[in-house]
Amino acid sequence: MTEREHGFSRRTRLIRPSGIRQLFDLSQSMGDVISLGIGEPDFDTPLHIREAAKEALDAGYTRYTPNNGFPDLRDALAAKVARVNGLDYTPQEVLVSDGGCTGALLLALLTLVDPGDEVILGDPGFVVYEAATRIVGATPVAVPVWEMNDFRLIPADVARAVTSKTKLIILNSPANPTGGVQRREDLAGIAEVATQHDLFVVSDEVYEMMVYEGVRHQSIAAFDGMRDRTVTVNSFSKTYAMTGWRVGYAVGARSIIDQMVTLQQFTMVHAPAVSQRAALAALTGPQDSIERMVAVFDDRRRFLVPRLNEIEGFRCSTPTGAFYVFPSVAELGMTSEAFAQFLLQEGRVAVVPGSAFGVGGEGYLRLSYAQPLVKLEAACNRIERAVAKLR
Numbered sequence: 001m002t003e004r005e006h007g008f009s010r011r012t013r014l015i016r017p018s019g020i021r022q023l024f025d026l027s028q029s030m031g032d033v034i035s036l037g038i039g040e041p042d043f044d045t046p047l048h049i050r051e052a053a054k055e056a057l058d059a060g061y062t063r064y065t066p067n068n069g070f071p072d073l074r075d076a077l078a079a080k081v082a083r084v085n086g087l088d089y090t091p092q093e094v095l096v097s098d099g100g101c102t103g104a105l106l107l108a109l110l111t112l113v114d115p116g117d118e119v120i121l122g123d124p125g126f127v128v129y130e131a132a133t134r135i136v137g138a139t140p141v142a143v144p145v146w147e148m149n150d151f152r153l154i155p156a157d158v159a160r161a162v163t164s165k166t167k168l169i170i171l172n173s174p175a176n177p178t179g180g181v182q183r184r185e186d187l188a189g190i191a192e193v194a195t196q197h198d199l200f201v202v203s204d205e206v207y208e209m210m211v212y213e214g215v216r217h218q219s220i221a222a223f224d225g226m227r228d229r230t231v232t233v234n235s236f237s238k239t240y241a242m243t244g245w246r247v248g249y250a251v252g253a254r255s256i257i258d259q260m261v262t263l264q265q266f267t268m269v270h271a272p273a274v275s276q277r278a279a280l281a282a283l284t285g286p287q288d289s290i291e292r293m294v295a296v297f298d299d300r301r302r303f304l305v306p307r308l309n310e311i312e313g314f315r316c317s318t319p320t321g322a323f324y325v326f327p328s329v330a331e332l333g334m335t336s337e338a339f340a341q342f343l344l345q346e347g348r349v350a351v352v353p354g355s356a357f358g359v360g361g362e363g364y365l366r367l368s369y370a371q372p373l374v375k376l377e378a379a380c381n382r383i384e385r386a387v388a389k390l391r
């Protein structure tokens with residue numbers, strides 16, 4: 001413990017900066033780096049959404065809003081989850097969250113989990129899950145997801161991790177950092193585990209639109225017995241390229257959502273008024289920008305996977321979701337952290353070491369293809385040249 005940390009809460013001392021941020025900061029301070037490190041669409045928020053936000057400001061949407069969000073936005077969200085996800089929730093069972101999906105996730109954990117409870121999460125998995133679990137005082141229980149299973153979370157593995165302390169499972173499909181997508185039978189199996197052991201599920205579906213090769217996203221809340229034990233969290237960040245607007249949502253049973261609203265009231269209060277108006281325009285306006293963006297991601301994915309497989313020491317399976325590839329570089333004989341550092345120094349390419357996402361990520365790298373194709377091509381050439389220096 002450093003001098004400065006003396007007196008900090010125990011839960012605060014357990015939280016360390018994310019490995020993603022550290023590498024990003026370092027790469028920012030260097031010249032001529034191609035960053036495949038950060039997970040946000042490289043597209044602008046569609047024009048009609050930005051226009052709606054400007055109009056909202058002029059129309060006076062600069063004040064407090066209801067804690068659970070504007071009623072017309074919650075109506076539109078209830079309609080969206082019915083149409084897109086096959087979920088039957090009333091507008092009172094919708095929370096518009098401040099802080100995007102991340103805010104909704106934290107409120108869900110605060111509502112459902114006590115200190116000492118265990119929370120099951122996939123490893124490697126999105127960095128926020130472990131940190132948020134620790135922030136609420138609970139214990140993360142990592143269940144490995146394997147490359148040979150397309151990085152899906154397998155129900156039998158989840159079942160084996162359940163103890164008398166298990167309270168909740170965090171599910172993320174399509175997944176960050178692997179691009180793995182849960183199949184119908186995986187979700188059915190996990191739903192069975194949850195019902196059998198009376199567990200809650202928080203399902204993070206922010207990449208729901210980013211699926212390829214005819215794969216369909218499915219929501220676990222639509223499975224038998226899951227409606228009232230699942231909180232589905234989602235956001236506008238990825239689907240509408242709105243990462244900076246910090247608006248997300250959660251749907252779930254009325255009692256859970258009511259408690260989450262109360263917690264939001266006493267913490268973040270509500271999502272920004274102007275962001276909520278922009279979110280409404282996103283939901284009710286033309287949707288063609290999503291299809292265009294996903295088609296571009298798909299082109300890049302089709303380029304990147306075979307190209308990385310041409311590089312000695314790289315083995316890259318084909319993900320069917322999100323906008324990441326997760327190649328193994330174990331054959332190169334370095335830790336993923338050491339290799340990512342080497343790639344940054346020698347190749348001027350920033351990637352995230354798989355170990356930043358859990359011990360199961362060791363030996364892998366996360367590369368985001370939310371970058372133009374020319375940059376991806378140049379990055380692969382640089383990686384190839386850097387790897388050649390290792391020989």
Ligand SMILES: Cc1ncc(COP(=O)(O)O)c(C=O)c1O
Pocket residue numbers: 039099100101102103126172175176204206234235236237243247248
């Ligand atoms: C799986 C996953 N969930 C949530 C988020 C964060 O979403 P938001 O911007 O809505 O907080 C990310 C961002 O990278 C993510 O990868």
